[in-house]
Amino acid sequence: MSVDDDPDPAPGFGARSGWSREQAERIERTPSNTAPVVYPPAADPAPDVHVWDTWFLRERDGSIAEVDGWRVIFSLTAPADCLPGKRHDVATIRYFYSRDGERWHAGGPVFEAGRALGSRQWAGSALYDDDGTVSLFYTAAGFRDEADLTYHQRIAVGAGGRIDADGDGLELVGPFDHEILLAADGDRYETEAQSRGMIYTFRDPWFYEDPATGETHLLFEANTPVPEGAAVADGDPARQAFNGSVGLATSPTGDPTDWVFEEPILDAVGVNQELERPHVVERDGRYHLFVSSHLHTFAPDLEGHDALYGFVADSLRGPYRPLNGSGLVLTNPANAPYQTYSWLAYEHAGELLVSSFFNYYDLGGLGIDDVGTLPGEEQLRRFGGTVAPTMRLRLDGDRTRLLGKLAHWHLPAGDDDLPPLLGDLVADGRLGGEGGEETATYEYSYP
Structure with a gap:
């Protein structure tokens, strides 16, 4: 597809722009x-827990925070003996810290036991503010002390944490003050009671300060209310139930605990039910919006993948058009379609780096719904439950291209250098000859 074939921004149903069926049909x-096949790491810095959705501690301008030379990531975790399909029912946010983005130390749970909102906490984002405080935005799933698990979702914050760091290590300390920030209003954002879809979503808050306007925002995953009989998705109720959106809230004061709803910036009515973990990379005045989504959350007659999808606009509020013509940015290979998920893109050293977690592998053709029928030990054997290799992409206007990959848990930031790509090593004669260590390190690249 040439650049001239880029589809124009499509109108949304409840948003300024949408992801249309015509665009998604180009996937x-x-x-x-397409990423290479991923294999288990030789060593895991967190062998006692499953690790999945992961995000950095960032400053207001979006840069990755460093405190006395340490950087911090946060991850959803569960005990390593928990069946993979049950991990969301017991999810706890833990933190890890590193000086070089390669060797990570486990810091433990973020919140004091019993203080966070919800019966468990799902993904979000983290702000290291100008006064040295940490605000952790998260999804409060269910209700504290509920007897039976519910999947009610609200956007919450734990504010007021601090970091104690020295040359020997880092500790994130409370107390955190917990507060519900946003709950679905039923107008712009569908409530659980309104939901007709397979999965209800109101989660994944992402803090973002717009460099062009200075405004402070939260992006989040939601669903757009679609009244029955609405003139959308050809009037097909089966399609209309697929109504994922990327929501927007703005702080009038810049206070990370003070938010008001705006209209969603993108929706996918008739296309996809889940636009997970929305986040933005701004480059040269253009806003690149990324979301993760699944094969099974696409509407009938559409064939998508578990993948990272992206859109581009000239302002945060849009209108957006899909990257690469279809929105597809990075996916798993056909013979390992569920090997990684929950991608997070960020800029470093002129490239777009994409982290994710190592999901299900060695399924031998089994579908994702088949995994739960396997014996428990087989489910655990086939679940990675750790940080996946970081992928390296080129971002050029409306186009992205996979360049290569780094190791599991390798998350460069700050002044970290990136290793040369395979093509660079071949060109300057550093491959071949004695000693094959570099050949093994740079095993994958597209010219």
């Missing part, structure tokens, strides 16, 4: 968007 695996 196709190619060498430029």
Whole structure:
């Protein structure tokens, strides 16, 4: 597809722009968007827990925070003996810290036991503010001390944490003050009671300060209310139930605990039910909006993948058009379609780096719904439950292209250098000859 074939921004149903069926029909695996097969790491810095959705501690301008030379990531975790399909029912946010983005130390749970909101906490984002405080935005799932698990979702914050750091290590300390920030209003954002879809979503808050306007925002995953009989998705109720959106809230004061709703910036009515973990990378005045989504959350007659999808606009509020013509940025190979998930893109050293977690592998053709029928020990054997290799992409206007990969848990930031790509090593004669260590390190790249 040439650049001239880019589809124009499509109108949304409840948003300024949408992801249309015509655009999603262009989704196709190619060498430029398909990751190599991933294998388990030789060593895991967190062997006692499953690790999945992961995000950095960032400053207000979006840069990755460093405190006395340490950087911090947060992850959803569960005990390593928990069946993979049950991990969301017991999810706890833990933190890890590193000086070089390669060797990570486990810091333990973020919140004091019993103080966080919800019966468990799902993904979000983290702000290291100008006064040295930490605000952790998260999804409060269910209700504290509920007898039976519910999947009610609200956007919450734990504010007021601090970091104690020295040359020997880092500790995140409370107390945190917990508060519900946003709950679905039923107008812009569908409530659980309104939901007709397979999965209800109101979660994944992402703190973002717009460099162009200075405004402070939260992006989040939601669903757009679609009244029955609405003139959308060809009037097909089966399609209308697929109504994922990327929501927006703004702080009138810049206070990370003070938010008001705006209209969603993108929706996918008739296309996809889940636009997970929305986040933005701004480059040269253009806003690149990224979301993760699943094969099974696409509407009938559409064939998508578990993948990272992206859109681009000239302002945060849009209108957005899909990257690469279809929205597909990075996906798993056809013979390992569920190997990684929950991608997070960020800029570093002129490239777009994409982290994720190592999900299900060695399924031998089994579908994702088949995993739960396996014996418990087989479910655990086939679940990675750790940070996946970081992928390296080129971002050029409306186009992305896969360049190569780094190791599991390798999350460069700050002044970290990136290793040369395979093509660079071949060109300057550093491959071949004696000693094959570099050959093994740079095993994957597209020219």
